[in-house]
Amino acid sequence: MHQKGSKNALAQKLHEDILLKNFIDYVRFDTKADPDSATVPSSKGQLKLGSFLAEKIKALNFDVKQKDTGVVCVRIPASAGFEKVKSLCLLAHLDTAPDASGENVNPSLVENYAGSGIELENGLIIDDKLCPELRNHIGDDIVVTDGTTLLGADDKAGVAILYTLLERLSSGDVKHGPLTIIFSVDEELGKSCNYLDVEEINCDYGVTVDGCDLGEFDVATFNADAAVVTIKGRSVHTAVAKGKLLNALKAGSKFIDLIAAIPSPETTEGLEGFVHPHDIKGGVEQCVIKFIVRSFTKDGLIKLENKLQVAVKELNSLYGENIASISFSFQYANMEEVLSQHPKFLDCCRKSFKDAGVEIKEHFVRGGTDGSNLSNEGLPCPNIFTGGLCCHGPYECLPVASLHKSYAVVEALVKNMATLDAL
Ligand SMILES: [Zn+2]
Incomplete structure (x- = not known):
């Protein structure tokens, strides 16, 4: 028996789960990248989501700028006493893949996944033949689409994680070094790095929050x-x-x-x-x-x-x-060559997975990430999971527990960067 998603169950969860609520808010923006567009960013939706975020971030009293390119950049000075620690840039991208529609995303929640596949509203079936990773998510609550669009977990899960981190940091009780948070545009067109300037970012290290399954830590690319x-x-x-x-x-x-x-x-x-x-x-x-x-x-x-x-x-x-x-x-070039020169930073990332209770799966990406370019331009930048599965199409789904684990790794990383002596 295939399980079906429930909109009521999702609505219920949103009352108690801010991270999930932020994610669902963002998937309602259509930010599909358009490879045929001559504009920057390639679609208006990216500007809309960016300005929506910038307004909310301003209300948290952070220094935020949305550039003409659509890139949103947030600068967060270090907590008192932590000004000298290495600076960290966290990145996620606003756009979704051009491979499937991102319009009127209509998510629902499959509760307590039983392992025998999921039937989407329009009849499409997600099972472990199509998505073998699902086998590791029995018992999880999983956000799915209605089958007519992608979900946008790639990379609105990353966007939600970083925005939720900003909310947490605004309370002032997480001690941290200098941080920069960037929401980039047109990553799915391979163009995002054209609009990012490593010198201007001016951070010691970076991390993209743009990977897939729970535990993934990408340290090498083609x-x-x-x-x-x-x-x-x-x-x-x-x-x-x-x-x-x-x-x-x-x-x-x-x-x-x-x-x-x-x-x-x-x-x-x-x-x-x-x-x-x-x-x-x-x-x-x-x-x-x-x-x-x-x-x-x-x-x-x-x-x-x-x-x-x-x-x-x-x-x-x-x-x-x-x-x-x-x-x-x-x-682009393999980021591994650059990252291998920064073993302490990698260890700091590994410790953050451990602190968050996540088994790390160090991963060689048979492709590139933004980190491939950023690392080779001077910002060593591995990639961590968001929890999203089967990305870029209607089968895309997001186990809620994985989303929270990704958040936990990112928060642990922010704390660990502050407490490690000069890396
Ligand atoms: Zn992505």
Whole structure:
């Protein structure tokens, strides 16, 4: 028997659970990022949620600014006597993924999850085949959608955690060092770091609150480059083409054959890197193939790129002329190299998981996070879980206990940063 969510049960909970109430308030804003928009941020909803937050934060008497880009930045001076401790920047993003609608999110609560799957209002089923992590959440209360939109736990769970932290800090009884809290925009478009300036943030360390399942602590990401192979053909009227025409489209197809043995996303997992052709456009005259190249090590990245270069040479020698060329461009770098230079900070994070009673799962992300860029720009920045599962679509859900555990880790981190001697 699949369980169903209840709106009444959710409404009841909101009376007693401020963190959850804040989260539900924010998912009602449609902040879906728009990849086709030329504006910054890419959607108005992000500005609306940002100004809603900025007003509330102002009312708590914190120094808050919403920039033209939509980024909201809160500066919190250290408690008296803690001015010298290392400064910490906490980040969450306002936007939701463009993959699914974020309009009229209509959440409900599945109480005491029994383990046999959840039926959403429109009939979609979330079970542990689709979302294996659910097996670890039997007995939890879980927020779900009605099946027509995403939930927005990615990353409004992070936004709710950081806002709730501000409410807690406004009481003055948590002693802390200098803090900066940033609500960023268009993270889902890979653009958020374009609007963040590490020098201006001016903090010793950062943490993004933008991970998934309970306990996740992301300390490594891929190194990422993009590659473009351009193949030049020769168009000749088909009536007289024999021996003259060179069809770039066919050469492109040949090139895809030549790279069949190079590791790809569908043949790799764990710490293995890959090459992934994701776009091909062209005709007789020209064919352009776009790739992403990913590896946890820089060496691995170079090896994969060498394989692509070898394939280009092979194609050229097959055709007996230089019809193909390749170019590479940097996308982001593994944060691990930077983070490994700050073992005390990582230990401080690990201690915070322990203090919050959360079993830590140190994680290598087969992708990038904002921390990949921020770390390499000078703000060492791992990522911690929010509790959200199955993100970016209608199956997205949020075990309430995980949300609270994430909050507990973040609050413990703020306290631990203040009590550790110079890290
Ligand atoms: Zn996210």
